[in-house]
Structure formats: structure tokens, C-alpha cells
């Protein structure tokens with residue numbers, strides 16, 4: 001439904017990296033390989049089912065980026081409210097929604113999850129995929145996401161996981177080349193700043209029990225937790241090795257590899273208080 005609405009400029013200390021066109025291209029290359037797209041088709045459908053979005057019902061995508069999952073939801077018949085901090089991402093999402101023929105099902109709007117301008121208890125079905133992991137003030141974003149969920153409504157989060165086997169492998173690799181990662185320990189888990197396209201990008205490795213406890217204090221009960229991507233090592237390799245790793249990833253998710261071992265998890269919460 002129209003182009004990203006003209007809002008007053010929102011400036012956030014971690015925002016610059018998301019305005020770079022190269023960031024869109026890099027994430028496309030990292031995540032949206034055709035084999036991985038098959039996994040995302042299944043995971044998004046499962047997530048929407050567990051969010052209990054009724055057929056054709058409304059859903060909010062909090063941090064839509066270039067719109068890939070908003071478009072998936074729209075293709076499944078849902079009306080989507082797609083929010084993001086970045087003008088670049090919203091412009092790209094609008095372009096892709098137009099190309100996919102679902103622009104009439106999606107409303108795009110610029111907003112910052114850390115200061116979210118949506119009334120309390122006004123949404124029943126919200127997802128946020130790979131977004132809070134890049135927000136240094138995750139407490140503010142999670143509090144806002146919890147705040148807007150109506151009684152009985154549900155919130156799905158796609159988050160990194162500090163207990164993933166990937167991190168053990170990376171630790172060994174870095175130990176071998178004597179390049180330990182400088183992680184900052186915070187209440188919701190470790191995290192660190194990376195450099196990306198000459199800007200800084202914050203990445204959490206969430207302690208998902210701490211996240212669930214944080215949201216429980218805000219009235220949300222964890223209903224489902226499952227593996228999203230078993231491993232993200234595929235991003236570091238190319239060609240047939242990458243294709244093989246992606247197929248293993250898809251098979252692992254289908255077989256229900258325990259979420260605690262996996263690089264990313266999907267969690268669905270319900271407002272019960």
C-alpha cells in the first residue's frame with residue numbers, strides 16, 4: 001500500500017550500516033541462496049501458524065529489511081504492516097513487493113523499535129526476524145515489542161543463540177589462528193561490534209533463557225522454540241561446499257535438531273498477563 005511513508009528523519013546510533021546499499025547486497029548473498037529460500041518458506045509458514053494468524057489476517061513484520069519475509073506472508077494471503085528503521089531497506093522492500101505483485105497487501109513505515117510509536121496492546125500477531133540481534137539496546141526493543149502485544153496475542157522472534165555449536169567451532173578456529181573474538185558480556189548474553197561496509201554492526205549472541213525470562217517479566221510466556229538455521233557456517237564458503245552445507249542445514253531443521261545447538265532459533269511468545 002504505497003511507498004514508505006514520509007516520516008521525520010529517525011536517527012539511531014547504530015543505523016548507518018543499514019542505510020548502505022552494499023549491506024542489502026551482502027545479506028542477499030549471505031542468506032538468500034535458493035536452497036536456503038526453501039527452508040525460509042517452511043519456517044515462515046510454521047511461524048505464522050504458531051503466531052495463530054487467521055487466514056488473510058493481519059501481521060506485523062518488525063524490522064522487515066528488504067522485505068523477504070513480509071512478501072512471503074503477503075503471498076500466503078496476509079495483510080502485512082512492515083516496519084523498519086532504514087530508508088534504504090524500506091525502499092528495497094517496496095521495490096521487491098511491487099515486483100512480486102503483493103504491494104497492495106503490505107504497508108511500509110519507518111520506525112525505530114527502541115522508541116516504537118505503536119499503542120500498547122494494539123497488535124495480536126507480530127514477528128521480528130533477525131532484527132533485535134543487531135540492536136545494542138535490545139532491552140528497549142524487546143520491551144516495546146512486548147508492550148504492543150494484546151492479551152492472547154503472540155510475538156515471534158528469530159534470534160541468535162549463545163549455546164550454538166557454531167560458536168564452539170569458531171572458538172577453536174580462532175584459538176588456532178590466535179585471533180580470539182572480543183565479546184562484551186551483557187545481561188542478555190554476549191555480543192560484539194563487527195565492521196561491515198565501513199560502518200559498525202552490533203551482533204548479539206543471545207542467552208535465550210535470559211531473553212525468555214526478560215519477556216516473562218513483561219507478561220509474555222514462551223510457547224514454542226525451535227531451530228531456524230542449524231548452522232551459519234555456509235556463509236563463509238562458496239560453490240558446491242556451500243550448497244552441500246545448506247542442504248545439511250535444511251535437513252537438520254526438518255529433523256528437529258535441538259534448538260540449543262543451533263545458530264538461530266525461532267521463539268513464539270504469548271501474552272498471558
Ligand SMILES: C[S@@+](CC[C@H](N)C(=O)[O-])C[C@H]1O[C@@H](n2cnc3c(N)ncnc32)[C@H](O)[C@@H]1O
Nearest residue numbers: 018063064065084085086089112113129130131
Ligand atoms: C538483518 S536485517 C533483517 C531483515 C529482515 N527481517 C530479513 O530477515 O531479511 C536487520 C534489519 O533490522 C533493521 N533494524 C535495525 N535496527 C532497528 C531498529 N532499532 N528499529 C527498526 N528496525 C531496525 C535494519 O534496518 C535491517 O533492515
